[in-house]
Amino acid sequence: MSGQSEQADRGLCGEKAAEETVNRFVYQDDEELDKGFDWVQVKRLSKYMKPYARQLVPIMIVMMCVGGITKLLNPLLIAYAIDHALKEKDGTTLLYCVLGMLGLYIIQWAANAYRIRFTNMIGQRIIYDLRHDLFSHIQQLSFRFFDKRPAGSILVRITNYVNSLQDLLTNGAVNLMIDCVQLVGIIVILLIYNVKLGAAIIVTVPIMFLISTKLRVRIRRSWQVVSTKTSRINAHLNECIQGIKVTQAYTQEKPNMAYFELMNKDNHKAWTRASNLNQSFNPIIEVTGAIGYCILFWFGAHLIQAGEITIGVLVAFATYIGHFWEPINRLGQMYSQMLIAMASSERIFEFIDEQPNVAERPAAKDLPPIRGDIDFKGVEFEYEPGRHALKGIDLQVKAGQSIALVGHTGSGKSTIINLLCRFYDVTSGSIKIDRTDIRDVTIQSLRSQVGIVLQDTFIFSGTIRDNIRFGRLDATDEEVEAAAKAVRAHEFITSLPQGYDTEVQERGNVLSMGQRQLLSFARALLADPRVLILDEATASIDTETELKIQEALKTLLAGRTSFIIAHRLSTIRHADHILVLDHGRVMEEGDHDALMKHQGIYHGLIQAQYRLLQEAG
Numbered sequence: 102m103s104g105q106s107e108q109a110d111r112g113l114c115g116e117k118a119a120e121e122t123v124n125r126f127v128y129q130d131d132e133e134l135d136k137g138f139d140w141v142q143v144k145r146l147s148k149y150m151k152p153y154a155r156q157l158v159p160i161m162i163v164m165m166c167v168g169g170i171t172k173l174l175n176p177l178l179i180a181y182a183i184d185h186a187l188k189e190k191d192g193t194t195l196l197y198c199v200l201g202m203l204g205l206y207i208i209q210w211a212a213n214a215y216r217i218r219f220t221n222m223i224g225q226r227i228i229y230d231l232r233h234d235l236f237s238h239i240q241q242l243s244f245r246f247f248d249k250r251p252a253g254s255i256l257v258r259i260t261n262y263v264n265s266l267q268d269l270l271t272n273g274a275v276n277l278m279i280d281c282v283q284l285v286g287i288i289v290i291l292l293i294y295n296v297k298l299g300a301a302i303i304v305t306v307p308i309m310f311l312i313s314t315k316l317r318v319r320i321r322r323s324w325q326v327v328s329t330k331t332s333r334i335n336a337h338l339n340e341c342i343q344g345i346k347v348t349q350a351y352t353q354e355k356p357n358m359a360y361f362e363l364m365n366k367d368n369h370k371a372w373t374r375a376s377n378l379n380q381s382f383n384p385i386i387e388v389t390g391a392i393g394y395c396i397l398f399w400f401g402a403h404l405i406q407a408g409e410i411t412i413g414v415l416v417a418f419a420t421y422i423g424h425f426w427e428p429i430n431r432l433g434q435m436y437s438q439m440l441i442a443m444a445s446s447e448r449i450f451e452f453i454d455e456q457p458n459v460a461e462r463p464a465a466k467d468l469p470p471i472r473g474d475i476d477f478k479g480v481e482f483e484y485e486p487g488r489h490a491l492k493g494i495d496l497q498v499k500a501g502q503s504i505a506l507v508g509h510t511g512s513g514k515s516t517i518i519n520l521l522c523r524f525y526d527v528t529s530g531s532i533k534i535d536r537t538d539i540r541d542v543t544i545q546s547l548r549s550q551v552g553i554v555l556q557d558t559f560i561f562s563g564t565i566r567d568n569i570r571f572g573r574l575d576a577t578d579e580e581v582e583a584a585a586k587a588v589r590a591h592e593f594i595t596s597l598p599q600g601y602d603t604e605v606q607e608r609g610n611v612l613s614m615g616q617r618q619l620l621s622f623a624r625a626l627l628a629d630p631r632v633l634i635l636d637e638a639t640a641s642i643d644t645e646t647e648l649k650i651q652e653a654l655k656t657l658l659a660g661r662t663s664f665i666i667a668h669r670l671s672t673i674r675h676a677d678h679i680l681v682l683d684h685g686r687v688m689e690e691g692d693h694d695a696l697m698k699h700q701g702i703y704h705g706l707i708q709a710q711y712r713l714l715q716e717a718g
């Protein structure tokens with residue numbers, strides 16, 4: 102087979118493979134940002150400008166006026182120099198004119214430099230405030246908010262949308278004012294100098310403005326397509342990197358590559374189109390500009406012959422026309438920038454307006470230090486209306502007792518935990534800690550007394566010490582180490598090259614599952630909560646680690662009220678009370694012996710686990 106046909110064949114296979122896989126990947130595209138001008142958004146944004154308005158805006162306006170006026174004065178000096186100094190061969194006047202022009206340029210430069218510095222300062226402060234508000238607000242939002250939105254879309258709002266406002270706020274808004282002032286100033290000067298010539302030239306303004314805005318909008322849309330395609334590539338890339346182990350294990354590299362190729366080609370096509378459109382902008386504007394110059398010189402020459410204007414005026418007009426295109430061009434750009442900013446700010450404020458579903462009552466008080474008595478009374482819960490996740494849960498737990506929650510997947514175990522921590526509020530019924538309804542206390546005072554150890558332990562970037570200290574930020578190094586020793590984590594930590602100062606990457610990929618569990622126990626022990634919630638890891642670990650974890654658990658649970666989503670037989674057996682859930686209802690409850698005697702669901706689950714263990718050898 103020739104090289105060419107081999108290549109063609111490979112291309113065909115690639116396309117076929119891509120077609121087959123294209124339907125497998127579904128990524129949520131970035132939202133398209135397309136919106137008209139919206140005063141509501143301008144008003145809301147201007148609230149962020151208010152704190153700086155009194156202090157900095159007057160300086161900016163003065164600088165803006167100085168810069169604008171000096172720019173408008175220069176052509177007048179040129180006209181004067183041509184019509185008087187040159188005509189009368191007056192060297193001194195010519196020198197004064199040149200020095201005057203130089204002076205005006207220097208003033209203009211200084212005013213612009215100051216203005217840019219101040220506008221950047223204000224813009225950056227506004228962006229800082231906006232990011233701060235957005236991030237602190239998002240941190241307060243309930244789980245329900247995160248359930249409904251992909252992490253990517255939240256990230257895009259905090260980074261990309263805020264950045265797109267940055268362009269408008271740092272330069273755009275002030276440029277808009279300068280450009281408008283400059284445009285009006287030039288038109289007035291042209292009309293004062295010569296109404297006929299001025300009017301003939303001004304005719305080109307709307308044409309140019311129309312071309313500029315329309316084309317800019319098309320260019321913006323085409324760049325948006327590029328951005329959507331790029332974010333799709335990023336999503337695919339992200340998924341492939343995160344899932345690389347599974348991909349390689351199932352030898353799915355080729356289909357992944359084929360899909361990537363497809364996305365890459367698509368992105369390339371979109372980029373070429375946007376880039377071509379972008380490049381057509383300047384020539385079109387230049388041609389329209391040239392038409393303006395033709396009108397000026399053709400009509401201007403007639404007026405000079407008729408003695409209505411001087412050569413100096415013609416040159417001044419030509420200079421003003423040069424200054425014309427700049428603001429018009431920028432205004433077109435601004436228009437498109439503003440439309441993006443309107444849409445961005447709408448999305449940002451949508452998040453800021455979002456109220457947490459779990460809201461604190463106005464009269465909420467701090468929960469005093471608790472003993473750990475817990476009472477569920479008639480608790481019902483629905484994640485979505487009409488679909489019960491929990492139904493009629495009644496449970497009394499005495500301080501210091503351990504409760505094991507068991508049941509098939511989806512039976513409602515995690516939901517009980519979510520309600521106890523007030524990640525969601527009960528749909529009906531009540532949960533009380535030490536006889537106080539948890540809805541009557543502040544969320545912070547509740548959660549600070551309820552510790553939680555999740556199955557998928559989250560390890561943050563930083564050192565091992567930092568990760569344990571996450572349980573109590575003011576803990577000393579000695580306290581951190583004591584907690585690690587108590588849960589038998591000290592041994593493996595000290596065997597690491599840098600011991601407690603070993604940097605663990607985000608998510609702790611360099612640690613084993615068992616090690617991560619022990620770290621999270623140390624973290625919880627340091628926090629020392631009266632009520633502890635533990636979602637046991639399901640992954641099977643070697644017997645030695647299992648024993649270590651059981652020992653650590655004993656230390657961790659001693660003297661605390663604990664809720665354990667139990668997967669290990671050893672944990673279930675030792676629990677004071679076992680709750681067997683099915684489809685959101687409590688089907689059986691009691692201790693291990695009583696439930697085994699009952700020979701119901703629990704008995705079946707335990708038998709199944711024994712069989713599994715025996716088969717595993």
Ligand SMILES: Nc1ncnc2c1ncn2[C@@H]1O[C@H](COP(=O)(O)OP(=O)(O)OP(=O)(O)O)[C@@H](O)[C@H]1O
Nearest residue numbers: 248484485490508509510511512513514515516517
């Ligand atoms: N965020 C959510 N939004 C909507 N429904 C949910 C949500 N989380 C859980 N559910 C539903 O609520 C029910 C109970 O789920 P829950 O997570 O409490 O089960 P579980 O017993 O902890 O399961 P597993 O052992 O698999 O973790 C399930 O039907 C589940 O589909």
